[in-house]
Amino acid sequence: MDAPIELDTSHVRLGDRPLIVCDVDDVVLHFFAPFLIFLDGEGHEFLPRSFRLTGNIISKTNGAVLEEKEVHRLIDAFFEAQERWQTPLDRVIDTLGGFARDADIVFLTAMPPQFSAQRRRLLDRLGLAYPLLASLQPKGPIVQALHGKRTLPVAFVDDMAHNLHSVRNHLATCLLINLRPDSIVHRMAPAVAADIPQANDWAEAAPLIHAHIVR
Incomplete structure (x- = not known):
């Protein structure tokens, strides 16, 4: 219930x-189209491997997968700036x-x-x-x-x-x-x-x- x-x-x-x-x-x-551009500007990239953000966003610097806490921080940052995106x-x-x-x-x-x-x-x-x-x-x-x-x-x-x-x-x-x-x-x-x-x-x-x- x-x-x-x-x-x-x-x-x-x-x-x-x-x-x-x-x-x-x-x-x-x-949402997703501007969010992917936002990620790129933050030095990250989304890999279309599955329908999840956590586990599929990587650093363009070293290819490391971002942890869930950092993914949530990026989503919050995007919503904070949504009026520009x-x-x-x-x-x-x-x-x-x-x-x-x-x-x-x-x-x-x-x-x-x-x-x-x-x-x-x-x-x-x-x-x-x-x-x-x-x-x-x-x-x-x-x-x-x-x-x-x-x-x-x-x-x-x-x-x-x-x-x-x-x-x-x-x-x-x-x-x-x-x-x-x-x-x-x-x-x-x-x-x-x-x-x-x-x-x-x-x-x-x-x-x-x-x-x-x-x-």
Whole structure:
């Protein structure tokens, strides 16, 4: 059984309309591509040997594999500087803007909460001023708590199988979409269940969401 949710959602006010919950990294903002460039600038390199950062980041100086503690330090440093590195995916701004006329949109990002202020500034600057929740907790219970007992349509968009499966286990009526870029990292990622629709970009995801929330 999942632990109780320890997350402040008081700033999220939903109306009497459908809900779209979106992951952020590599769904709304590019993550892996700029992160690999960031690593290069720090004197490191990612070797695409498996779907893990720990064990696959090496020093370009001596080829030594970075320890987990150093990998986490680099991820934190990237999130600290995310406003200089991350850019929006193609069509995401206009697509979400269109959906916002008929649905509430909430960003649910799997990121250490201490970096949420930087992300909030970046999203606002891009015109993506939708409520933001930053948490490393499982996403299923969070989406379930957000939606509550409402009977309105709800959709969840994420690039990672475990997040999609978590939401499906807690909210059976939710439309799930596996949106992920064609990157060397995502090609090695665990596959989603066969019945979960996949999209390579927002041009493919948008019609699926529209058909679900506009009835």
